[in-house]
Amino acid sequence: MMYPGLSGEVAIVSGAAGGIGSAVVSSLLEAGVRVVAFDRHAPADHDADATRYRAAAVDVTQSAEVNALVERTIAEWGAVRFGVNVAGVLHTASVVDTDDGQWQRLFAVNTTGVFNLSRALARHMMAQRRGSLVTVASNAGGVPRQGMAAYGASKAAASSFTRSLGLELAPFGVRCNVVSPGSTRTPMLEAMLAEHGVESVIAGSPAQFKIGIPLAKLAEPGDVADAVLFLLSDRAGHITMNELFVDGGASLHG
Numbered sequence: 001m002m003y004p005g006l007s008g009e010v011a012i013v014s015g016a017a018g019g020i021g022s023a024v025v026s027s028l029l030e031a032g033v034r035v036v037a038f039d040r041h042a043p044a045d046h047d048a049d050a051t052r053y054r055a056a057a058v059d060v061t062q063s064a065e066v067n068a069l070v071e072r073t074i075a076e077w078g079a080v081r082f083g084v085n086v087a088g089v090l091h092t093a094s095v096v097d098t099d100d101g102q103w104q105r106l107f108a109v110n111t112t113g114v115f116n117l118s119r120a121l122a123r124h125m126m127a128q129r130r131g132s133l134v135t136v137a138s139n140a141g142g143v144p145r146q147g148m149a150a151y152g153a154s155k156a157a158a159s160s161f162t163r164s165l166g167l168e169l170a171p172f173g174v175r176c177n178v179v180s181p182g183s184t185r186t187p188m189l190e191a192m193l194a195e196h197g198v199e200s201v202i203a204g205s206p207a208q209f210k211i212g213i214p215l216a217k218l219a220e221p222g223d224v225a226d227a228v229l230f231l232l233s234d235r236a237g238h239i240t241m242n243e244l245f246v247d248g249g250a251s252l253h254g
Helices: 019-030 063-077 100-128 149-172 187-196 198-203 221-232
Strands: 010-014 034-039 053-057 082-085 131-136 174-181 243-246
Touching: 010 019, 010 063, 010 100, 019 034, 019 082, 019 131, 019 221, 034 063, 063 100, 082 100, 082 221, 100 131, 100 149, 100 174, 131 149, 131 221, 149 174, 174 221, 221 243
Parallel strands: 010 034, 010 082, 034 053, 082 131, 131 174, 174 243
Antiparallel strands: none
16 A cells, blocks of 8 residues: 555545645545545535545635534544645735735635644544644745745745644644645646746746756646655654655755
8 A cells, every 4th residue: 555544534635626735635535535625615526425525615714614614524524634734825926016915815825724724623633642734835935936925934834833733743643744845737836837938937047046946847736645645644654843845856955
C-alpha cells in the first residue's frame, strides 16, 4: 500500500472545488478514505456513493459554518482522522496598490480559514488522541516576491500557525504539517500564465529577483496531493511541525 493508515478513515478537505483541493479529494478517495469536501460552492461529485463522499457549500471564513460541518460529520460518520486546509485566494499587487478589502480577503481565506478548520478539528482530535492535519500554504510565504507581499504574508501566517498548533497537539498524538507548493497548474494560476506565459514563469525574472524553477516545469495538482497524502499517512508517522516545499526548487529552500 502506497499510503498506509489511510483506508477506512474520515477526512475533511477545504477548498475542494478545483485545482489542488480537487486533486487531494480524488487521491484520498483512491486511497480508501471517506471524504467530506467543501468550498464556498459545493464541489463537484467525485463519487456517487454517499457513504464515501459528501460535498458541502461552506464558507471557510465563517467559523460557525465550519464548526457545524465538523460536528455534523462526526455525528454521521464518526471520528475524523484527517484534515486538509486547501482553501486559498490569490491577489497580486504592490503593497501601495493593495487596498484594505484585498488585504482582508487574503487573510480571511488563507489564514483565518486555516484557523477555523484546524481549531474545530483540533478539539476533536485532542479528545480522540489521534489525527493528522496538513495545510497547503505556498512557497511565497517563505521567499520575498514582488507583487505578492500580502499573499505571501497570509500564507506565511498559515504556515506558522499550523506548525505552532503541531507543538500544542503533539502530546495528544496529533501531527500538523505544511505543504508549500510553487507554481502549479491550477485555475488560480491561469491569469498569471496568460499575462506572463509559462516559459517566463519557469525561466524566472532577474529584474524581480526571481530565479525561476530549476526543474524547468510547473507542478501538477497531483504532485501536491501526493505530498499531502504522504504527510497524512503512517509513512510520516514521526513527522510533525514540518514544511515540505513542492516547487521544483524555485525557492532554493529545503
